[in-house]
Amino acid sequence: MSMSVIARPEHCTMSRVVALSAVCLVVLAFALDDLEVALSGAAYANKTLILTVLNKAYAEEDGLLDLFVESLRRGEGTAQLIDHVLFVAMDAPAFQRCRSFSGVRCYRLRPVDGQGDDLSSEQLYMSDGFIRMMWRRIRFLGDVLKHGYSFIFTDLDVMWLRNPFPKLHRRADEDFLISCDKFNRRPRDYAGNELNTGFFFVASNNRTVALFDEWHGARNASAGMKEQDVLNQMVRRGAFQRLGVGARVLDTARFSGFCQDSRDAAQVATVHANCCLTQRAKVADLRAVLGAATERLNGTATDLRWPAHSECAKSWT
Numbered sequence: 291m292s293m294s295v296i297a298r299p300e301h302c303t304m305s306r307v308v309a310l311s312a313v314c315l316v317v318l319a320f321a322l323d324d325l326e327v328a329l330s331g332a333a334y335a336n337k338t339l340i341l342t343v344l345n346k347a348y349a350e351e352d353g354l355l356d357l358f359v360e361s362l363r364r365g366e367g368t369a370q371l372i373d374h375v376l377f378v379a380m381d382a383p384a385f386q387r388c389r390s391f392s393g394v395r396c397y398r399l400r401p402v403d404g405q406g407d408d409l410s411s412e413q414l415y416m417s418d419g420f421i422r423m424m425w426r427r428i429r430f431l432g433d434v435l436k437h438g439y440s441f442i443f444t445d446l447d448v449m450w451l452r453n454p455f456p457k458l459h460r461r462a463d464e465d466f467l468i469s470c471d472k473f474n475r476r477p478r479d480y481a482g483n484e485l486n487t488g489f490f491f492v493a494s495n496n497r498t499v500a501l502f503d504e505w506h507g508a509r510n511a512s513a514g515m516k517e518q519d520v521l522n523q524m525v526r527r528g529a530f531q532r533l534g535v536g537a538r539v540l541d542t543a544r545f546s547g548f549c550q551d552s553r554d555a556a557q558v559a560t561v562h563a564n565c566c567l568t569q570r571a572k573v574a575d576l577r578a579v580l581g582a583a584t585e586r587l588n589g590t591a592t593d594l595r596w597p598a599h600s601e602c603a604k605s606w607t
């Protein structure tokens with residue numbers, strides 16, 4: 291009797307240690323790869339998902355995040371996509387706001403070691419903070435490819451009017467489909483079309499992993515250049531051919547933007563507030579686009595005439 295009384299607490303302690311270690315191991319595994327957990331939660335069975343990045347300024351009430359989610363909810367065949375979008379928050383306030391939406395998947399991206407960057411304020415186009423945020427994003431996207439996931443990357447200032455997946459049909463040898471500011475009707479003319487990193491599809495394979503590694507690796511040698519300029523420069527110097535990346539430039543008829551409006555209302559899937567400086571201007575002009583598109587999709591307008599992007603035009607002066 292007395293033996294078992296003594297033995298019982300020991301037994302309890304042992305099992306508690308075992309249980310605690312098991313919990314610790316599980317917690318450790320999640321901490322090591324919380325990215326994998328987030329990616330597999332959002333992806334389709336074919337390991338494809340949609341990624342977008344936000345900071346505090348984008349996440350403010352009535353800002354770009356609200357508008358982006360609204361476009362997904364209102365667009366043609368886009369509401370079903372929300373469950374496959376991973377919203378990547380660059381700071382704590384953006385993460386908090388993201389989590390206040392129901393049915394939205396949020397992931398908190400930590401700063402790289404030793405770079406306690408505060409990127410939460412509005413990062414004005416081409417400011418230091420803007421450029422740092424862009425590079426953090428490229429590194430993150432490279433990590434996603436290394437995890438074996440393919441994705442559409444979309445900036446938050448892109449309105450999703452229709453499901454873009456059916457318009458991204460690609461040949462087996464095409465790894466990288468990317469939007470441009472102005473389309474010259476030659477989808478393989480990488481030098482002649484200014485590539486825009488606000489919207490692209492990338493398939494995960496060794497070629498695209500190498501492309502993103504090289505792209506991110508070029509950041510130091512590219513002081514004052516944003517990642518988009520660096521990609522355009524790499525591409526003009528033949529990076530796609532050298533790395534064997536099959537690439538295609540997307541037509542603005544389907545993947546439209548303020549630099550060049552789609553001429554094809556029946557086809558347009560997304561509208562990007564490119565050629566625009568401030569968030570305030572983007573929100574105003576995108577809201578007008580969304581309003582016009584909603585009328586069109588509801589059949590109350592016979593043809594889609596884009597509203598003038600007047601706030602964006604003024605944002606440069």
Ligand SMILES: *[C@@H]1O[C@H](CO)[C@@H](O)[C@H](O)[C@H]1NC(C)=O
Pocket residue numbers: 334335336338440455456
């Ligand atoms: C992955 O599957 C989804 C859902 O079936 C589909 O819409 C999408 O086009 C697929 N993506 C690729 C890259 O095949």
Ligand SMILES: *[C@@H]1O[C@H](CO)[C@@H](O)[C@H](O)[C@H]1NC(C)=O
Pocket residue numbers: 435436438494495496499
């Ligand atoms: C890259 O290539 C290696 C060996 O050829 C292969 O094991 C690996 O799965 C490939 N990775 C991707 C992302 O395709």
Ligand SMILES: *[C@@H]1O[C@H](CO)[C@@H](O)[C@H](O)[C@H]1NC(C)=O
Pocket residue numbers: 507510
């Ligand atoms: C780029 O610069 C940072 C610090 O400014 C340094 O830690 C890093 O090793 C450099 N990377 C390359 C590829 O030169």
Ligand SMILES: *[C@@H]1O[C@H](CO)[C@@H](O)[C@H](O)[C@H]1NC(C)=O
Pocket residue numbers: 364365366584585587588
């Ligand atoms: C159509 O209009 C109604 C009412 O104005 C709106 O609630 C709905 O979201 C619209 N539908 C689409 C597909 O835009």
